[in-house]
Amino acid sequence: MKNSAWLLIVFLLTMVSSPYLFAQSKTGLQVIESVYNRPNGSDMSADLTMTLINARGDQRVRKIKQFSKEFGKDEKKIMFFISPADVKNTSFMNWSYGDAGKDDDQWIYLPALKKTKRISSDSKSDYFMGSDFTYDDLGDRLPSEDNHKILKEEKVQDELCYVIESKSKNSGYMYSKTITWVVKDKWVAVKKEFYDEEGKLLKILTVEEYKTINNFLIVTKTLIKNIQTNHATEMKLENIIIDGGISNDKFTERTMTKGL
Amino acid sequence: MKYIIVLLLLVTGYPLLGQEVNFSGYVRGYSGMFAGNDNYDFVILQNTLNLVAEKKGEGASFRVNPYFYHYKQDSLVIGMREAYIDLEAGNLALRLGKQQIVWGKADGVFITDIISPKNLEEFLLPDFAEIRMGVTGAKLNYYFENNTIELVFLPVFTPTKLPAKSSVWSPVLNFPVAPVFDYSRSEVNPALENTEVYLKYSSLSGSIDYEVMAGYMWDDDAAMYTSLTPNGAGGMNLKITPEHNRLTVAGGSFSTTVGPLVLRGEGAYYSGKKFMTTTPQLNSGITEKDYIHYMAGTDFALYDIQVSTQIIQKSILEYSSDLQSNYSFNGENSTMMTLLLKYSALNETLDFELFSYYDFEFDDSLIRPRIVYDYSDSINLQFGANIFTGDSGQFGQYNLNDMIYAKVLYNF
Numbered sequence: 001m002k003n004s005a006w007l008l009i010v011f012l013l014t015m016v017s018s019p020y021l022f023a024q025s026k027t028g029l030q031v032i033e034s035v036y037n038r039p040n041g042s043d044m045s046a047d048l049t050m051t052l053i054n055a056r057g058d059q060r061v062r063k064i065k066q067f068s069k070e071f072g073k074d075e076k077k078i079m080f081f082i083s084p085a086d087v088k089n090t091s092f093m094n095w096s097y098g099d100a101g102k103d104d105d106q107w108i109y110l111p112a113l114k115k116t117k118r119i120s121s122d123s124k125s126d127y128f129m130g131s132d133f134t135y136d137d138l139g140d141r142l143p144s145e146d147n148h149k150i151l152k153e154e155k156v157q158d159e160l161c162y163v164i165e166s167k168s169k170n171s172g173y174m175y176s177k178t179i180t181w182v183v184k185d186k187w188v189a190v191k192k193e194f195y196d197e198e199g200k201l202l203k204i205l206t207v208e209e210y211k212t213i214n215n216f217l218i219v220t221k222t223l224i225k226n227i228q229t230n231h232a233t234e235m236k237l238e239n240i241i242i243d244g245g246i247s248n249d250k251f252t253e254r255t256m257t258k259g260l
Numbered sequence: 261m262k263y264i265i266v267l268l269l270l271v272t273g274y275p276l277l278g279q280e281v282n283f284s285g286y287v288r289g290y291s292g293m294f295a296g297n298d299n300y301d302f303v304i305l306q307n308t309l310n311l312v313a314e315k316k317g318e319g320a321s322f323r324v325n326p327y328f329y330h331y332k333q334d335s336l337v338i339g340m341r342e343a344y345i346d347l348e349a350g351n352l353a354l355r356l357g358k359q360q361i362v363w364g365k366a367d368g369v370f371i372t373d374i375i376s377p378k379n380l381e382e383f384l385l386p387d388f389a390e391i392r393m394g395v396t397g398a399k400l401n402y403y404f405e406n407n408t409i410e411l412v413f414l415p416v417f418t419p420t421k422l423p424a425k426s427s428v429w430s431p432v433l434n435f436p437v438a439p440v441f442d443y444s445r446s447e448v449n450p451a452l453e454n455t456e457v458y459l460k461y462s463s464l465s466g467s468i469d470y471e472v473m474a475g476y477m478w479d480d481d482a483a484m485y486t487s488l489t490p491n492g493a494g495g496m497n498l499k500i501t502p503e504h505n506r507l508t509v510a511g512g513s514f515s516t517t518v519g520p521l522v523l524r525g526e527g528a529y530y531s532g533k534k535f536m537t538t539t540p541q542l543n544s545g546i547t548e549k550d551y552i553h554y555m556a557g558t559d560f561a562l563y564d565i566q567v568s569t570q571i572i573q574k575s576i577l578e579y580s581s582d583l584q585s586n587y588s589f590n591g592e593n594s595t596m597m598t599l600l601l602k603y604s605a606l607n608e609t610l611d612f613e614l615f616s617y618y619d620f621e622f623d624d625s626l627i628r629p630r631i632v633y634d635y636s637d638s639i640n641l642q643f644g645a646n647i648f649t650g651d652s653g654q655f656g657q658y659n660l661n662d663m664i665y666a667k668v669l670y671n672f
């Protein structure tokens with residue numbers, strides 16, 4: 001009898017702590033929140049190479065040095081454009097806020113004009129540097145901005161994923177819906193489909209590589225392809241340093257104008 | 261003072277030894293043809309090399325930016341847009357040498373952006389990086405968080421560069437008889453007492469960016485002192501003596517976002533401006549007035565079109581009716597607006613732009629449509645037009661100078 005009781009307790013504990021059972025109780029919102037809240041260090045610097053590939057296969061390469069740092073709920077990011085030559089020494093700074101409803105603050109420094117200009121972050125549907133990523137795609141979209149639903153579970157790249165459908169609570173949002181494949185327990189989104197306002201498939205983002213750096217799972221290579229225009233953008237992060245201790249002074253107008 | 265600055269540049273350059281010099285710039289072919297008259301002359305056939313050499317080291321760096329303009333007459337114009345050394349120690353940064361200094365939030369108009377004078381040899385048609393001339397002096401910045409205090413000290417005065425009298429961009433002068441110019445008082449000697457001093461405090465924050473500035477400067481545009489003498493034949497001789505005068509300026513600017521709008525504003529109070537009067541026999545035809553110059557503007561996106569518009573006004577204080585109108589000041593208030601529309605296509609490789617100035621007083625304008633195509637990461641093609649409307653005013657005076665142009669740039 002005692003043995004049976006112990007067996008029952010062990011069985012129950014095993015079931016309760018099982019990722020499977022826990023996962024079953026997750027909602028779509030919780031899965032997306034897990035992705036959003038996945039720790040990735042308090043600061044990061046990296047070299048970003050963006051390769052733009054048009055329908056004919058012609059390539060254009062943009063190189064950027066980027067720094068980001070968390071300030072409590074908020075995050076500051078600064079990017080320095082290294083190439084091509086006509087945008088060299090241009091810099092872009094973004095301050096994003098954890099408070100729902102508070103818009104990002106953004107500035108761009110234009111070396112030809114020697115001016116730092118405040119720009120509106122409202123145009124999140126604008127494409128970043130001619131790529132297939134909009135500013136919204138690159139930002140940390142708050143999970144609370146969308147309604148999320150688990151559609152199914154399936155394997156992508158040999159990893160079992162939740163498939164989550166997200167629809168914006170704002171009817172004016174640029175995508176009618178997105179579908180995201182999130183690796184169970186790792187909370188890495190390895191694939192995402194974007195549907196246009198008419199409900200047609202617009203873009204597919206695929207994570208081609210992610211690595212463990214300083215015990216954090218970091219996405220290092222992605223490919224996004226616009227299905228409607230056949231234009232694609234590959235984004236690759238290299239020389240990643242996490243928690244390297246970036247100074248707060250990095251995220252100032254002085255740094256923007258001075259450059260690297 | 262020039263020699264002191266050069267010596268400082270040489271002495272303080274030693275920390276840069278051993279660092280790599282980076283070269284960048286562009287080569288540009290630029291052809292412009294008149295379309296406003298029946299001649300269809302090639303008014304511009306210009307080849308340009310703009311070279312930037314930079315070297316950055318720990319606590320010190322330098323930048324040299326020579327330019328070379330080769331014209332159709334096989335003439336070559338060589339100059340130095342910037343040549344300076346930066347020295348940094350903690351929160352302090354010192355820039356010594358020839359440098360372009362840009363202040364303010366307005367685009368295409370100069371309200372607090374008055375340190376670097378303008379090269380108007382081709383009116384306002386070149387890029388602003390080419391219109392702004394470098395000034396020789398020292399700039400000291402003190403940074404704390406996202407705030408900056410900037411002190412500028414210019415021992416060498418650089419005036420506005422005007423077009424040659426033979427140029428198609430030479431402004432129309434309204435004198436009752438042909439004047440004789442006396443340039444004996446037009447120079448400002450580089451002496452300590454003639455130094456220009458500017459001070460600015462600027463702040464960048466999540467809610468608003470703003471600048472507050474003051475300056476004790478020389479007016480970049482000379483006042484035209486007039487003398488009339490009988491010519492012995494019953495008429496009068498008119499002598500014009502251009503002379504630069506001191507101005508005291510205080511102003512500020514801001515930019516902020518309200519929803520999808522970026523709002524910008526800028527204003528300055530100018531004290532001591534010398535205006536020409538309609539009575540040349542009194543005080544050499546010059547009177548002193550203060551004036552204010554201010555701007556309100558907004559940037560936003562309308563569908564996929566970027567829109568930027570500004571309204572600008574100058575108001576002469578204690579205005580008197582004997583002030584002579586000119587293209588910058590026509591009456592007590594002079595009002596102008598600008599409009600920029602930009603649409604990008606083909607993953608930002610093809611841009612359609614329209615920039616325009618409109619002057620309410622003269623009902624004249626400059627309209628500048630342009631198509632910019634990035635043929636490759638290095639090669640950029642531009643096709644555009646400069647269209648002047650109106651019969652008079654700062655734009656209308658050039659109504660025969662409508663032109664179309666093409667530019668090819670190789671960036672490196």
